[in-house]
Amino acid sequence: MSDYAEPIEKLIDEFRKFPGIGPKSAERLTYSVLRRSREDAERLSRAILEVKDRIRSCSRCNNFSDLDPCAYCRSGSRSGETICVVEEPGDIIAVERTREYRGRYHVLHGALSPINGVGPEDLRIRNLLERLREGEVKEIILATNPNVEGEATALYLARLLKPIGVRVSRLALGLPVGSDLEYADEVTMSKALEHRHEL
């Protein structure tokens, strides 16, 4: 006899397919569904199908959206002179939270990672180059993650894009605001020293 009833085991298996969800979390999520009302479970079940049916990848910037082009690409109040290049659609939200960026976006859907077999051809770079060919773009802000893969991707893109004659910039690396010097790791600290600016 298996430890779980079959429908429970099935849902645990489905939840385990999510990144970062191990067997324990999948079990917790499943029991939580069991504790919900039937209507609540229906709402979740429907929302999953709806997100698949209504959300597409924007053909210009690759952002997930229910519109194509997406709201960022459509917006008349955003400047087409700057493109902020991010790894994932969720990163756009992080930039938007600053309420300071009024340009466009481009989502790569990943970062270079030779170890995991992710090369330039696996990233959505081709339609970025097409957008540059339109001639409006003056600056590309590389907002990939400040880790090994993100840095490699930024370097690769910088080498690819600079010859086209567009300005290429990279997000600043340094101490996070509100942090404590005592707890800063040495790599962040050395970046903060390296990129120090005069007052």
Add this chain to the structure above:
Amino acid sequence: MSDYAEPIEKLIDEFRKFPGIGPKSAERLTYSVLRRSREDAERLSRAILEVKDRIRSCSRCNNFSDLDPCAYCRSGSRSGETICVVEEPGDIIAVERTREYRGRYHVLHGALSPINGVGPEDLRIRNLLERLREGEVKEIILATNPNVEGEATALYLARLLKPIGVRVSRLALGLPVGSDLEYADEVTMSKALEHRHEL
């Protein structure tokens, strides 16, 4: 304009209803659904409804099961003389993993927690008492969690059940196997000292 497209926001909201899932995790889960195939999303969506429709609470032991009585209560190879009382259905799996316990179970679906307004009437204690009245049970093993709520629940049940004339025992508290004395917290360490046994 909201930062998320509406179907995305809706699914994020649904995922946030799970315990331990914050806004960041809910967003990650949602984007992961978007990356799945439509068939994969359908399978997840269906498994959620199926678990709600096919799984019930066992009328004897309150375990989640597709059978009533559940497989543990039905099994002819398990002794009805011992009942292991746990807080949640998932705890049964932890006990089963030892492959050493061959008695029955009883799920309380919670633990006493005056701070959170959980009293004895909120736990499934009544049908435990009914099972004891049948006269077969000789020992109750209190396998509630080794934390404040679990200990309080164990003490409450011990006081309630002992007068009935049944043997009441509690899981041992002490150093976990494979751990390091250096990293043991003082409460665990003092329990390990208190419950030391002669060799």
